[in-house]
Amino acid sequence: MSANNNEWSPSSWRTKPIAQDVEYPDQDNLNRVLDKVSKLPPLVTPGEIERLRYQLAQVQNNEAFLLHAGDCAESFDACNQEAIAHKLGLILSFSLILIWGARMPVVRIGRIAGQYAKPRSSATEKIGDRVVTSFRGDNVNGLDPDDRTPNPERMLSAYFHSSTTLNYLRGLLSSGFASLHLNQPRDWSLSHVQSPALQQEFENILDGLSDALEFSRTIGQDRSKSYEHGGGRDPLGEVDLYTSHEGLMLPYEEALTREFPVPSGAHVASGKTPAKAHYNTSAHFLWIGDRTRQLTGAHVEYFRGIRNPIGCKVGPSMQGEELVRLLDIVNPDKEPGRVTLITRYGAGKVEEHLAGHIQVVKASGHPVVWVCDPMHGNTHTSASGLKTRSFGTIISELTSCIRIHTENDSRLGGVSLEFTGELDDKGFSVTECVGGSMELCESNLPLRYQSFCDPRLNFEQSLDVAFLISNHYKQERRALRKGKQNEYEEDVVYSALGGLQSRSTSRIASRAGSPPKAA
Ligand code: PEP
Ligand code: CO
Numbered sequence: 476m477s478a479n480n481n482e483w484s485p486s487s488w489r490t491k492p493i494a495q496d497v498e499y500p501d502q503d504n505l506n507r508v509l510d511k512v513s514k515l516p517p518l519v520t521p522g523e524i525e526r527l528r529y530q531l532a533q534v535q536n537n538e539a540f541l542l543h544a545g546d547c548a549e550s551f552d553a554c555n556q557e558a559i560a561h562k563l564g565l566i567l568s569f570s571l572i573l574i575w576g577a578r579m580p581v582v583r584i585g586r587i588a589g590q591y592a593k594p595r596s597s598a599t600e601k602i603g604d605r606v607v608t609s610f611r612g613d614n615v616n617g618l619d620p621d622d623r624t625p626n627p628e629r630m631l632s633a634y635f636h637s638s639t640t641l642n643y644l645r646g647l648l649s650s651g652f653a654s655l656h657l658n659q660p661r662d663w664s665l666s667h668v669q670s671p672a673l674q675q676e677f678e679n680i681l682d683g684l685s686d687a688l689e690f691s692r693t694i695g696q697d698r699s700k701s702y703e704h705g706g707g708r709d710p711l712g713e714v715d716l717y718t719s720h721e722g723l724m725l726p727y728e729e730a731l732t733r734e735f736p737v738p739s740g741a742h743v744a745s746g747k748t749p750a751k752a753h754y755n756t757s758a759h760f761l762w763i764g765d766r767t768r769q770l771t772g773a774h775v776e777y778f779r780g781i782r783n784p785i786g787c788k789v790g791p792s793m794q795g796e797e798l799v800r801l802l803d804i805v806n807p808d809k810e811p812g813r814v815t816l817i818t819r820y821g822a823g824k825v826e827e828h829l830a831g832h833i834q835v836v837k838a839s840g841h842p843v844v845w846v847c848d849p850m851h852g853n854t855h856t857s858a859s860g861l862k863t864r865s866f867g868t869i870i871s872e873l874t875s876c877i878r879i880h881t882e883n884d885s886r887l888g889g890v891s892l893e894f895t896g897e898l899d900d901k902g903f904s905v906t907e908c909v910g911g912s913m914e915l916c917e918s919n920l921p922l923r924y925q926s927f928c929d930p931r932l933n934f935e936q937s938l939d940v941a942f943l944i945s946n947h948y949k950q951e952r953r954a955l956r957k958g959k960q961n962e963y964e965e966d967v968v969y970s971a972l973g974g975l976q977s978r979s980t981s982r983i984a985s986r987a988g989s990p991p992k993a994a
Contacts (some may be wrong), residue, residue, distance in 0.1 A: 483779060483780035485753060486729055487872075488774070490772040492772055493773035494594075494724060494766060494769060494772055495594045495595070495764075495766060495767055497611065499626075501627070508627040509672050509726055509729075511631060512630060512631060517754075518588070518589070518638055519756055519757070519758060519759050521735045521737065521752075525738055525740075527715075527784055527807050528782075528812040530715070531582065531811075532699045532842075533582075534844045534889060537810075538580070539581065540888065540889055541579075541846055541888050541890075542566065542573065542583050543582070543719065543786070543815075543817070543895070544585065544892040544893070545562060545590060545894070545895075546586055546926075546931065547590075547593075547926060547929035547930075548591065548613070548926075549586075549589075549630060550613050550618075550967070551613045551861050551918050553897070556604075557897075559643050562896050563585075563896075565895070565971065568941070569941040571660060571684075572677070572942060576689070576945025576946055577945060577949065580821075582715070583716050584717045584718070584719045584759070584760050586720065587640060587644070588637045588641040588644065588718040589757055590720040590854070591614035592856065593610070593611040593612040593634075593928055594764050594766045594767060602620045608624070610927065611625070613633065613636075614629050614630060643720060660684075666932055668934065670935060673935060676787075680750075682899070687852065708795075717758075717760055719760035720758050720866070721761070722761035722762075722763065722785075723764060725777050726916075729777070731755060732753050732755050732756040733754060735754055735755075736751050737750065742866070753781050754781035760783060760784030760785070762785060762788060762815075762861050765788040765790040765819065765974040770797065770800055770804065775801065775804055780808075784812055784814075784937055785813065785815070786812065786891075787805070787816055788819055789819065790852065791820045791828055791852070792883070793832070795834075797840045799836065802841040809841055809842055809923065812842075814843050815846055815848060816843045817847075818845065818849035819875065820852050822849070822872040825875045828860050828881075830879050830882070830883050833845070833885045837885070843928075844888040845887055845892050846888060847873055848886060849873045853872060857917045859917065859920065859921060861920045863907065863909055863930045864907075864909075864930050866909065869940070870943060873940070873944075877919050892932060892940065894932040894933070895931045903923055904933035904934050905923050905925045906920050906921075907925070907926050908932050908933070908936055911935060911938050912935060916946075
């Protein structure tokens with residue numbers, strides 16, 4: 476641990492300059508709310524946080540793949556039974572497709588149960604003719620232009636909405652929602668997907684799984700009986716799901732930071748297991764956004780002292796030397812699983828920056844998990860004025876990332892996506908990103924544009940991405956098995972994209988004449 480660390484406390488960030496600060500008009504009320512939050516129970520536990528740290532170290536060793544996904548911003552209004560179940564169903568469907576293709580465990584971290592605060596490029600925004608304070612997320616102020624004054628009571632509300640979301644997620648997962656034996660995957664997914672070809676691809680996976688489970692039963696390896704009879708934990712019936720949000724609102728994060736003994740058996744590669752540590756108990760994983768990662772700023776100061784695994788967004792303005800200094804500050808002991816770098820350059824800039832970043836991090840000896848966020852560098856405004864992202868551009872950044880890692884003797888450990896499985900009462904998906912096998916075009920965007928923040932992939936577009944990644948790793952696996960690594964290096968990286976395009980074409984052809992589901 477660095478000497479500096481002795482001076483760290485959950486509130487030491489208060490001595491540093493803070494980006495994206497929120498000014499509350501009523502300080503007494505702010506202090507009263509923070510005092511209340513600081514006495515409420517933890518939302519997550521040190522044991523769970525340590526388990527995630529360990530699993531992220533496995534991702535770094537290429538033994539697992541990381542899926543980090545969910546809303547750009549959650550809202551208090553969307554905290555309801557259906558929305559939570561649909562979001563979980565999409566996370567599980569996506570990860571099942573990956574597991575099937577890559578034959579690798581997937582570590583799932585949802586942008587869920589706390590993703591309520593947003594950084595903004597500008598302090599004000601124009602709504603009609605009015606210039607009002609920008610909306611900063613339900614944790615801070617209201618979407619209604621007349622409700623833009625920051626209100627500390629919203630932090631209390633964020634705590635309770637997080638806790639009720641988490642409670643329902645835990646309930647679903649512990650009562651068989653994720654069970655493959657109980658045939659749940661059909662329920663999560665198939666009703667959301669219109670394209671017969673995509674449905675068929677998912678069905679093929681489920682058929683393959685049923686066969687594999689039947690085979691395990693025959694040879695006596697299946698442990699489902701205990702689960703189906705309400706018995707012990709079954710690895711196929713219950714899955715891990717971790718929660719995350721951007722650690723933007725430091726007063727809130729501080730109030731939920733608690734000191735605990737480090738659970739015995741915690742994974743500490745340096746051998747320096749601390750007896751006690753500060754855990755942020757509002758989520759398992761927190762990340763530093765691209766706008767708040769200043770080396771001498773409040774956010775980096777706060778993050779360096781918590782024991783949770785953390786993410787850091789890496790955009791095109793990050794200098795190589797700055798990146799290494801950041802890693803030195805937040806992970807001085809070079810602990811595996813502690814830092815995940817989430818790159819988000821934009822499809823047009825990834826070539827310019829990623830290889831250099833991989834090289835400086837390698838040279839520094841810092842262990843990191845590399846994750847591609849192909850969303851945040853690829854947002855544009857449509858002709859109708861709606862913020863959107865194009866499926867092709869998202870895939871382009873993702874494909875480049877996979878290739879550049881391979882060329883630099885590195886490996887992409889995961890993806891970070893903004894997606895949602897939410898449907899409206901008629902069963903239609905959101906229409907926020909263009910393209911994908913549904914072929915959404917800009918004129919479809921207003922049909923069901925729900926996001927009040929960044930545009931998200933809908934259910935079907937998300938499964939398109941899942942199949943792309945899954946097929947890439949399937950081909951890699953097969954090439955390795957056949958001992959054709961050289962051939963793979965030349966051909967396979969690019970063929971994943973071609974594969975997606977040809978499947979999309981067949982899907983579109985097979986439902987010719989029917990309108991997109993979003994219509
Ligand atoms: C986000 O992840 O929602 C976000 C705002 O990202 P970034 O900090 O990379 O812009
Ligand atoms: Co976003």
